[in-house]
Amino acid sequence: MGVPHDLEFFVDPSRCIGCQACVQACSECNTHKGHSMIHLEFVDRANSVQTVPVVCMHCEQPTCAEVCPADAIKRTEDGVVQSARKPRCIACGNCVIACPFGVPEVHLAEQVMMKCDMCYDRMSVGKKPMCATVCPSQALFFGTRAEIIALRPRSTPMSTFRFGEQTIKTRVSVMMPRASASPQHLDVTAAMDDRTRGRSLKLAVVQDGRSDDTVDTDDPFAAVQV
Amino acid sequence: MTDRTQAILWGLVTTASLAALIVVGSRSLAHFDAALVSYTFASLFATFGITYRYTMWLRRPPTQMYWRRGWQVFASPRHLGRNLLQLLRRFFLEFAANRFIFRRGGLRGLTHWLLMWGTLVAGAITFPLVFGWIHFETVPGHLDTYRAYFFGVSAGTFPIESAIGFIAFHGLVWASFLVLGGVMLAFRRRMVDHGAAALQQFGEDILPLLLLGAISITGLMLTVSYSWMKAYAYDFLAILHAITVIFTLLWLPFGKFFHIFQRPAQLGVGFYKEAGERGEQARCARCEQPYAPLPMVRDLTIVEQQLGFTYEMPRHAAGHYQRVCPKCRRALFGLAQGAAWSGARS
Known part of the structure; x- marks a missing residue:
C-alpha cells in the first residue's frame, strides 16, 4: 500500500524538549517490536540540556544501502528506506558507520541491522508514525507540506544537506528559518567545531525576606540572569 | 572484460x-x-x-x-x-x-x-x-x-x-x-x-x-x-x-x-569483525572516542569513493566525514540546525 506521497515527515530539533516520549513510543512499532529506533541525542551533555531527535531521513540515494555488501537495504517506491531485509543482512555494520545522520543500529545477537522505517506498518494503513503522534512540542511532525507551512509561518522545510563535499537529498525535512537569503542546503559539517553555548543561571539570593539585588519591579524573575 | x-x-x-x-x-x-x-x-x-x-x-x-x-x-x-x-x-x-x-x-x-x-x-x-x-x-x-x-x-x-x-x-x-x-x-x-x-x-x-x-x-x-x-x-x-x-x-x-x-x-564478516576488534580502533575527530575498527573505517572510505560519494572535508582537519562517529553525527545535525536559527535571529 505504501505511504501517500503528499504526507511528509518534518523534524525541528530546536523544538525538542528531551521528554523521551518519542523513544518510548517508537518501541511500539510492529516492524521493530520492542526496539526503539529513534535516537534522542544530547548535543553536549556536559554544558547543555539541548537534545536532538534523530530519525531516519530516508535519503534519495541512501549511503547505507549503497555500502551494504549484502544488498540488503532497499528503498521502496514511496521513498522509504526500509530496515535491512533479514534473510540477507550479514550484520557487518557498514551501514552504521556510513549513514551521514548516524541512524542505523546493528543487533549482533540477532545478526540484523534495524533502523527507523517511519513506522511503515502504521503509515501503510493511514496512521502517523508513533514518534510524531506523541511528540508534545511537535519537534517531530507528520502531515502535508501545506499544514506545516500554515502552522509555522517563520519556518520552511529543507531536505538538502551537505556533509563535506557530499550533498544528500532526503524524504524527511528539517525546519529552517524562513529568511529571504536562506541557504539551499543545511551544511551539517559546518558545525564540526561548534559547541553549545555554556549558560549559567544567576538567581537573586533571598535573605530576611529581601533579595540582595534591589529590583524595583513586581516581576519575580526580573533578577534572574541567564 | x-x-x-x-x-x-x-x-x-x-x-x-x-x-x-x-x-x-x-x-x-x-x-x-x-x-x-x-x-x-x-x-x-x-x-x-x-x-x-x-x-x-x-x-x-x-x-x-x-x-x-x-x-x-x-x-x-x-x-x-x-x-x-x-x-x-x-x-x-x-x-x-x-x-x-x-x-x-x-x-x-x-x-x-x-x-x-x-x-x-x-x-x-x-x-x-x-x-x-x-x-x-x-x-x-x-x-x-x-x-x-x-x-x-x-x-x-x-x-x-x-x-x-x-x-x-x-x-x-x-x-x-x-x-x-x-x-x-x-x-x-x-x-x-x-x-x-x-x-x-x-x-x-x-x-x-x-x-x-x-x-x-x-x-x-x-x-x-x-x-x-x-x-x-x-x-x-x-x-x-x-x-x-x-x-x-x-x-x-x-x-x-x-x-x-x-x-x-x-x-x-564474523572473522573480519573479530580481526577489527583485535586491532587499532578509529577515534572520532570530534569527541575523540573510539567508535569502530580503524581498518573498517579505512575500507569503508575507499568503498564510498568507489561508489562516487564525496564525504571529503578539505576545509577541516578531520579530512573525511567518515572520521566522525555516529553519535557526533547526530549531535552535528542538531547543532547545524540550531546555528541556522541563531543566525536568523541575530
Missing part, C-alpha cells in the same frame, strides 16, 4: 562443470533417468543463473571489499587454527541450529529451522538421484537386498524391508513434513504479524512459501497415489510435481531463495 561478460563466463564454467559431473557421476549417463531430464535442465539453468548473480553481486564495491578482506583475515597464518575452530562452531550454532534466528523469536526460529532442514534434506536426496549420482540395484541372488551406488561406486547394501530402507526410500516424505510445518508457521506469521504484513511482497515473501508448499503437497500426493490408491492419477500428479519443482529451480537465482547462497558471507 566487463562485469557482465565475466559473470556470463563464470556461469558457463559452473554449468559446464555440473554437466560434466553429471556425465561422470552417472557413468556416461548409464544410470541417468531420462524421465528426469527436465529436472536436470532446470538445475543447469539454475546453476548458470545463481553463478551469474553471485558474480555480479561480488563485483559490487562493498561486497568485493568484504569478500577480499574476509578471505585475507580467515587465511591469516597467525589465526588460521583459531579461525577453523570458530568456523566449525559457527557452522553448528548459527547455520545448523539457526541460533541467531531463534533469538528473534522461538516460533520464528522453528519456522526457519523446519524450512531449512526440509529443503536441505530434499535437495540432498533429489539432486544426486536426478543427476544419476546415486542409484540402487538388487544384489544378484539376494532379491530382498539393495546395493547403493554413489558415482558408480558401491556404497553398501541394505535389506529392502528394513528400517533403513523404509527411512531412506521415504526421505522425501519426511522432508515434506518438515517443509509443510515451516510453511504453515510462516504463513501464520504473515497473517497475524502487522509488521510482516506491512513489509511483505508477493514475489519476495509469499511466492517462495507457495512454491515450497506446492512441491511438498504434490510430492506427498504422489506417495499417497502409489501407496494407497493404486497409482490413481499418478502421471498427472508426476507432471504437476515436476512443474512445481522446475519452476522453483528456475526461480532460485531471482528471488528470496538466493539468500541460501548469499548468507554464508556472514561467516567472513
Whole structure:
C-alpha cells in the first residue's frame, strides 16, 4: 500500500524538549517490536540540556544501502528506506558507520541491522508514525507540506544537506528559518567545531525576606540572569 | 572484460562443470533417468543463473571489499587454527541450529529451522538421484537386498524391508513434513504479524512459501497415489510435481531463495569483525572516542569513493566525514540546525 506521497515527515530539533516520549513510543512499532529506533541525542551533555531527535531521513540515494555488501537495504517506491531485509543482512555494520545522520543500529545477537522505517506498518494503513503522534512540542511532525507551512509561518522545510563535499537529498525535512537569503542546503559539517553555548543561571539570593539585588519591579524573575 | 561478460563466463564454467559431473557421476549417463531430464535442465539453468548473480553481486564495491578482506583475515597464518575452530562452531550454532534466528523469536526460529532442514534434506536426496549420482540395484541372488551406488561406486547394501530402507526410500516424505510445518508457521506469521504484513511482497515473501508448499503437497500426493490408491492419477500428479519443482529451480537465482547462497558471507564478516576488534580502533575527530575498527573505517572510505560519494572535508582537519562517529553525527545535525536559527535571529 505504501505511504501517500503528499504526507511528509518534518523534524525541528530546536523544538525538542528531551521528554523521551518519542523513544518510548517508537518501541511500539510492529516492524521493530520492542526496539526503539529513534535516537534522542544530547548535543553536549556536559554544558547543555539541548537534545536532538534523530530519525531516519530516508535519503534519495541512501549511503547505507549503497555500502551494504549484502544488498540488503532497499528503498521502496514511496521513498522509504526500509530496515535491512533479514534473510540477507550479514550484520557487518557498514551501514552504521556510513549513514551521514548516524541512524542505523546493528543487533549482533540477532545478526540484523534495524533502523527507523517511519513506522511503515502504521503509515501503510493511514496512521502517523508513533514518534510524531506523541511528540508534545511537535519537534517531530507528520502531515502535508501545506499544514506545516500554515502552522509555522517563520519556518520552511529543507531536505538538502551537505556533509563535506557530499550533498544528500532526503524524504524527511528539517525546519529552517524562513529568511529571504536562506541557504539551499543545511551544511551539517559546518558545525564540526561548534559547541553549545555554556549558560549559567544567576538567581537573586533571598535573605530576611529581601533579595540582595534591589529590583524595583513586581516581576519575580526580573533578577534572574541567564 | 566487463562485469557482465565475466559473470556470463563464470556461469558457463559452473554449468559446464555440473554437466560434466553429471556425465561422470552417472557413468556416461548409464544410470541417468531420462524421465528426469527436465529436472536436470532446470538445475543447469539454475546453476548458470545463481553463478551469474553471485558474480555480479561480488563485483559490487562493498561486497568485493568484504569478500577480499574476509578471505585475507580467515587465511591469516597467525589465526588460521583459531579461525577453523570458530568456523566449525559457527557452522553448528548459527547455520545448523539457526541460533541467531531463534533469538528473534522461538516460533520464528522453528519456522526457519523446519524450512531449512526440509529443503536441505530434499535437495540432498533429489539432486544426486536426478543427476544419476546415486542409484540402487538388487544384489544378484539376494532379491530382498539393495546395493547403493554413489558415482558408480558401491556404497553398501541394505535389506529392502528394513528400517533403513523404509527411512531412506521415504526421505522425501519426511522432508515434506518438515517443509509443510515451516510453511504453515510462516504463513501464520504473515497473517497475524502487522509488521510482516506491512513489509511483505508477493514475489519476495509469499511466492517462495507457495512454491515450497506446492512441491511438498504434490510430492506427498504422489506417495499417497502409489501407496494407497493404486497409482490413481499418478502421471498427472508426476507432471504437476515436476512443474512445481522446475519452476522453483528456475526461480532460485531471482528471488528470496538466493539468500541460501548469499548468507554464508556472514561467516567472513564474523572473522573480519573479530580481526577489527583485535586491532587499532578509529577515534572520532570530534569527541575523540573510539567508535569502530580503524581498518573498517579505512575500507569503508575507499568503498564510498568507489561508489562516487564525496564525504571529503578539505576545509577541516578531520579530512573525511567518515572520521566522525555516529553519535557526533547526530549531535552535528542538531547543532547545524540550531546555528541556522541563531543566525536568523541575530
